[in-house]
Amino acid sequence: MAVAVWSALAGTALAHPMSEQNATFVQGLQGSAAAPFVYLGAKHMVTGYDHLLFLVGVVFFLYRLKDVVLYVSLFTLGHSVTLLAGVLGGIRVDAHLVDAVIGLSVVYKGFENIGGFERLLGFRPDTRMAVLMFGLVHGLGLATKLQEFALSKDGLVTNLLGFNLGVEVGQILALAFVVLALAYWRRHAGFARWALVTNSLLVSAGFVLAGHQLAGYVLAG
């Protein structure tokens, strides 16, 4: 079952490349086009299952909207810094490696949610720092992907800021459903027991994502 689902999801070499149509649009663009980039940023989050798994892990035990917004904003902050610096500074990192780290970030959140760090290290690393760090890595990965296209210098900063705004909007949209579902589930007695299973599955999915990308790095170079 898990095998079938995974095969259906993993249709492409990169965790979530831009669609051909969107890539053509980005390449042909001259000047600022904030609205399309907000849309692309939101789409990137809503349709990227690696991002979605990470977000499920992040909000699993958050139940106040205020906390959800704080964590999401920290992620966006990290994401914005490296996306802007990466594209403007011409910094590139292998996309497979970045996507592997994104997979490991899912493992990290799942492991933290089952209390792994408390049991193993005796304390819980500051989740806010971790979320910020992973935001930085996610942004770097996207900066690398965006540079594969011949981006017009014209209006580039506006477009990138628009993209980051879209990332924030997309996360909030996706999380609205996740938070509602979790809030409902949390009221039921089975939550604590199934929380362990769910987060273990997150860890597993993260390992698959990371393994997929590491294999891609080794095999496809």
Next chain:
Amino acid sequence: MPDTAPQAAQEPPSLRTVALATATAFVLAAVILVTAVLPAEYGVDPLGTGAAFGLSALADTRPGVVAPATGSYRSDSAVFVLRPFEWIEYKYRLEEGAGMLFAWEATVPVRYDLHGEPNAGPEYAESFESADRQEGRGTFRAPFTGIHGWYWQNRTTSEVTIRLWTTGFYTAIHEFFEGGSTSRTLDDDRASGGDGS
């Protein structure tokens, strides 16, 4: 909605449970990777599961590399001399999905517009690319059945010469200019189209 206790208030699972859960997660991930992801994505099939379930076929498929075409293979070349502010349109009839290799060059930069007109509405044109350039080259694949080609305009005050070369699966050539147009249906053989200069 009642405030339920956040995670901090709950006792985390025991170290044994954490270790068991993590190990299970890792083993499950390894099994999925080796039996399904590696064969399907990269054609690496250490246990033979990719071949057994037909997953390896996914790794062998490269969509879009070969696109079979109907219709005759043709080549065409044309030379246009445009006086100041004169324009010309030169288009090929292509079926949806039919491809064409092209290259054109001008003596100075010209305004161009690569566009297509579907059969249904001659009034309607869809522009694919438009700019001021001195040359263009590439592969064109018709997104719909109709006539597809270039509009060029000389926006300088001196004469411009434009040369065009194409190869593809087109069936007719249409030329439009100030005050008229010509159309040629190409013979259904392998001979190349005429020189349109």
